[in-house]
Amino acid sequence: MNATILKFGGSSFLHPKDYGRIAGHLADRLAAGEHKIVAVVSAMSGTTCNLKAVMLDVNKQASPSNLDGALATGEMLSASLLEAAISRLGIPAISLNGYSLGIRTNSDFGRASIKSVDPTPILAALQEHHVVVAAGAQAIDQSGRLTFLGRNSSDLSAIAIASMLGEHTCEIYSDVPGVYTADPYLVAGAQLIPEISYRAMLQMSRHGAKVLHHRAVHYAETHNVTIVCKSLTSDGVITGTIVTGHGNARSVTVAREIPVFSCATLEECDNLCALLARHDINAIRVEDGHGVVICIVSDIDFALRLVALSDTVPVFIGSKNVVTELDSSVLRVHVVGDYDRAIALARQIHERMYPAAVGAPSR
Ligand SMILES: Nc1ncnc2c1ncn2[C@@H]1O[C@H](COP(=O)(O)OP(=O)(O)O)[C@@H](O)[C@H]1O
Ligand SMILES: N[C@@H](CC(=O)OP(=O)(O)O)C(=O)O
Incomplete structure (x- = not known):
């Protein structure tokens, strides 16, 4: 039918x-x-x-x-x-x-x-x-x-x-x-x-x-x-x-209030990333002032439960914003504490990608 x-x-x-x-x-x-x-x-x-x-x-x-x-x-x-x-x-x-x-x-x-x-x-x-x-x-x-x-x-x-x-x-x-x-x-x-x-x-x-x-x-x-x-x-x-099946476009995304964790050792970081990857959760490793940290970008509630039940006990170091530049071959991630600064960065990156772009719909 x-x-x-x-x-x-x-x-x-x-x-x-x-x-x-x-x-x-x-x-x-x-x-x-x-x-x-x-x-x-x-x-x-x-x-x-x-x-x-x-x-x-x-x-x-x-x-x-x-x-x-x-x-x-x-x-x-x-x-x-x-x-x-x-x-x-x-x-x-x-x-x-x-x-x-x-x-x-x-x-x-x-x-x-x-x-x-x-x-x-x-x-x-x-x-x-x-x-x-x-x-x-x-x-x-x-x-x-x-x-x-x-x-x-x-x-x-x-x-x-x-x-x-x-x-x-x-x-x-x-x-x-x-x-x-x-x-x-x-x-x-x-x-x-x-x-x-x-x-x-x-x-x-x-x-x-x-x-x-x-x-x-x-x-x-x-x-x-x-x-x-x-x-x-x-x-x-x-x-x-x-x-x-086809088509590509350079783009910028902003993920808001993303939980960020630091682990005691690199091995713990690896284990945590592997656990999240097994559950198809997007977790990004980035270097910041705390050393290597893990940002959980997708399925947050579910991921937090997995983290709480895992053997490793990462330290929650706060919620941040993740701005990602996406190109066919490149994926560049920026972790930004302040949401307004994250938006400003996204706009800046987008302007660089599409210099002559004109306005899109407003809410
Ligand atoms: N790249 C993008 N293109 C279009 N919309 C986007 C994009 N990134 C984020 N959005 C957001 O997605 C929203 C639509 O998704 P969502 O709110 O989940 O809709 P719905 O509730 O109908 O499923 C838009 O209001 C927009 O703010
Ligand atoms: N209402 C649910 C599920 C959903 O799919 O929402 P939406 O289609 O509005 O993104 C939620 O907020 O999670």
């Missing part, structure tokens, strides 16, 4: 009325001839952070599986709200959540990894409905417990669903018209990248370009899914960014 797979992130849902706006877009696409749609949604903007804060307020030591159960409710609510908005337009729709999506993970609560997918439940739902709304960022483990795929991981859910349904394209919508050479809200001269390779995008995502989740980009590459990254307002005007 042919289906169009779309993902709407938290930036698409700032107010409850946005559910009606997205439902209207889906109705337009069905009216234009699209047959079936799967819409993957994230929680409303800010919800996941609020849920985490409430949980930790109730119990600072809440178990990772307990926390996953709470965080996943943000996407569950969002999916129910979009189902309601679509149904209101008279379109048959149903929402599915982690228990019924057919995605199974391991039991790495907090950032579980997909182990198997079964398209049967979504296909059955598509038989009966024009639109299936899928709660992103969640699945179940082998014993049926709810798992969270990690912060910002609804992109991964969308790619996994596209792949399991045999679709080769997945459209990911956010508040920017596509992937830029730097965060367009931080760097005025940032340029839209029309086409970029999975490899180059993966580097950008792993270093802080949160417009696409790094594990989603990796899954898309290994399962041959083309990502089209765009915003709703850009429809028909700008095609967005296509993430596929």
